[in-house]
Amino acid sequence: MTDPPHSRAWYARLARELGGYRHPWTRVLDGPDPELTFDALLTEHLRPDTRVLEAGSGHGPDAARFGSECARWVGYDRQPELLELARANAPAAEFHLWDGKGEMPTDLRGPFDLIVSRRGPTSVIDHLNAVAAPDARFLYVGPRLDVPRVPQRLRSVGWASLGEWRVSVRAWAPTWADWQTRCEFMDEATSREDWDAHAGARGRCYQEERYVLLAGRD
Incomplete structure (x- = not known):
């Protein structure tokens, strides 16, 4: 891809070429997918009366998969091309265009019982107190073993970690x-020489x- 990684043009290209926000490389895992931990926690917190807000909904895979298990699923994303796909993939859910900056749209103000972000924007943390029901939970998954800014930002708005899981699986x-x-996707440097030296x-x-x-309110 020629567009800068994670730019708007880059996301639009993913939508066109891959049909959504997907990892654009082949990978082979030697163990269970590490995101199964997130899936299990998400499922555990869904009830028929749960209202869910999803930050960075992408093309709507979680809304399509889990939306029928809760009362309401509302997602937002900054990328119109991904939202168009999300509305087709999960017609029972609600999707809104927002980049997480400035004033939050009225339709996203809740209250919500569960706020989720699967590698989506951490900026939703700044809005938790505005959207969360009294006993709400925030569930996040990030692409590295440590994302220090997430617990720090949670503490700054009066929320605390209820549990942390770090999962690492060998992949190829x-x-x-x-x-x-x-x-490129992970914004890591590499070279053909490095590949030739380490690939088997x-x-x-x-x-x-x-x-x-x-996380929940402290």
Whole structure:
């Protein structure tokens, strides 16, 4: 991809070429997907009366998968192309265009019982007290074992961690093109020389990492 990673043009291209916000490289995991921890916690906190706000809904995979298990699923994203796909993928959910900056749209003000962010914008933390029901929970997953700014920002708005999970699974990028795309996606430097020095018959080994956090009001 020629557009700067995680720019609006880059996300629009993902929507066009991959049909959503997906990892644009092939990977082979030697163990369970580390995001299963997030899935399990999300499922545990869904009830028929739960109202969910999803920050960074992307093309709507979680709304399509989990939306029927709760009373209301509302998502927002800054990328119109992804929201168009989300509305088609999860027609029972609600989706709104917002970049997490400035005044929050009225339709996103809740109250919500569960606020979720699967690698989505951490800026939603600044709005938790405005959107959250009294006993609400915030569930987040990030792409590295530590995301220090998340617990720090939570403390700044009077929320505290109820649990943290760090999951790491060995993974393989089978080809140089896959490895190059992965490094671009993760904003990591690489070179063909590095690939040639470390790749083997299965490709290049790396750790697929996730940091999962569940929080509530302190």
